[in-house]
Amino acid sequence: MSGASVTPIDPVELTRDLIRRPSVTPVDAGAMDVLERVLTGLGFACRRMVFEGPTGQGQDARIENLYARRGTAAPNLCFAGHTDVVPTGAETAWSAAPFEAEVRDGVLYGRGAVDMKGGIAAWVAAVSQILAEGEPDGSLSFLITGDEEGPALHGTKRVVQALTAEGEIIDACVVGEPSSQQALGDMIKIGRRGSLNTWITVHGKQGHVAYPDRAANPVPVLARLLARLDAHVLDAGYPEFQPSNLEITTIDVGNPATNLIPAEAKARLNIRFNPAQTGDGLIDWLNREAGAEQAASGLRITLEHLCSGEAFLTEKGAFVAAVQDAVEIETGRRPEASTTGGTSDARFIRAMCPVLELGLVGQTMHQVDERAPVAEIEALTRVYRRVIQTVLERLS
Ligand SMILES: [Zn+2]
Numbered sequence: 223m224s225g226a227s228v229t230p231i232d233p234v235e236l237t238r239d240l241i242r243r244p245s246v247t248p249v250d251a252g253a254m255d256v257l258e259r260v261l262t263g264l265g266f267a268c269r270r271m272v273f274e275g276p277t278g279q280g281q282d283a284r285i286e287n288l289y290a291r292r293g294t295a296a297p298n299l300c301f302a303g304h305t306d307v308v309p310t311g312a313e314t315a316w317s318a319a320p321f322e323a324e325v326r327d328g329v330l331y332g333r334g335a336v337d338m339k340g341g342i343a344a345w346v347a348a349v350s351q352i353l354a355e356g357e358p359d360g361s362l363s364f365l366i367t368g369d370e371e372g373p374a375l376h377g378t379k380r381v382v383q384a385l386t387a388e389g390e391i392i393d394a395c396v397v398g399e400p401s402s403q404q405a406l407g408d409m410i411k412i413g414r415r416g417s418l419n420t421w422i423t424v425h426g427k428q429g430h431v432a433y434p435d436r437a438a439n440p441v442p443v444l445a446r447l448l449a450r451l452d453a454h455v456l457d458a459g460y461p462e463f464q465p466s467n468l469e470i471t472t473i474d475v476g477n478p479a480t481n482l483i484p485a486e487a488k489a490r491l492n493i494r495f496n497p498a499q500t501g502d503g504l505i506d507w508l509n510r511e512a513g514a515e516q517a518a519s520g521l522r523i524t525l526e527h528l529c530s531g532e533a534f535l536t537e538k539g540a541f542v543a544a545v546q547d548a549v550e551i552e553t554g555r556r557p558e559a560s561t562t563g564g565t566s567d568a569r570f571i572r573a574m575c576p577v578l579e580l581g582l583v584g585q586t587m588h589q590v591d592e593r594a595p596v597a598e599i600e601a602l603t604r605v606y607r608r609v610i611q612t613v614l615e616r617l618s
Pocket residue numbers: 304337338370399400
């Protein structure tokens with residue numbers, strides 16, 4: 223397809239088309255069809271990658287994913303995003319119907335406007351503008367999933383596994399999450415902390431408080447173990463990151479009686495960790511500490527762990543600098559490269575290439591009346607266009 227035959231896409235109209243597909247995770251509701259149709263029109267080779275399997279919540283899901291690529295030359299610059307959205311909450315609390323994509327006073331209302339249908343549409347529009355002017359040096363690709371806001375088991379994680387197995391090469395990736403804080407482009411995310419949840423149960427023997435020799439009280443054992451864990455300094459930090467931190471989030475015995483030694487005592491904790499740690503390393507440490515307390519007390523202690531993501535950092539090299547320069551040219555602000563906040567699909571993509579997040583101002587994401595100013599979606603389109611040009615130029 224020659225550049226002259228490409229018609230530029232309107233980012234606001236595409237955002238509205240996407241919002242009108244009520245793709246509440248894990249339902250697709252036709253959102254991926256909208257995107258595939260537009261990208262096919264722009265000359266992308268589109269591959270639908272459907273993955274099925276359990277959601278971990280007692281249900282099976284069928285997840286729509288899309289990998290689309292235009293060109294075969296290196297470098298391959300990828301945009302990653304998700305078409306699924308979080309539920310609306312009470313629709314009566316919204317001032318605009320959440321899936322009608324109403325524009326009122328220059329502001330677009332709707333679930334997904336910010337997180338992140340607006341970002342996807344802005345990148346598509348930026349690509350269409352570039353293609354209308356000629357052929358870029360390199361390849362452009364999209365990695366879009368319908369499973370980011372849920373358990374994220376059959377989305378980007380599996381697409382990355384499949385592409386890696388095929389030998390597909392992506393040289394750099396921008397994730398369109400709403401990374402901006404107060405003004406468009408004031409922050410990009412270049413890494414995230416990892417997260418580990420652990421459930422602890424101390425198994426004792428129930429009995430009468432007046433006859434402690436006939437019972438085994440799990441409560442003091444749990445209290446000692448938690449005190450050991452809480453007192454331990456995991457690390458002193460890592461470049462660009464805060465120190466890793468353990469928080470005890472609940473202690474549950476549930477004993478309504480005053481004269482009873484309970485049979486069990488439970489607790490749960492969460493560790494947010496920097497790249498100095500790994501999920502497996504932390505699990506080993508917790509198991510060792512529990513084993514020591516078990517040996518000292520004679521009471522059985524069981525642990526269950528769930529690591530929902532490893533920590534990662536994209537080093538401040540040519541890619542990060544190219545994105546920062548491009549944002550600064552368009553907005554007049556040099557974005558802070560941050561590692562704060564929750565987790566995102568960038569944690570999976572980092573296995574393939576350097577990855578960062580750049581998108582709209584995230585203040586209304588996941589809220590009632592999620593909305594984005596039309597002018598901000600248009601400004602993001604200009605920012606993305608500059609990012610694409612600068613990154614392809616510098617990585618070539
Ligand atoms: Zn998101």
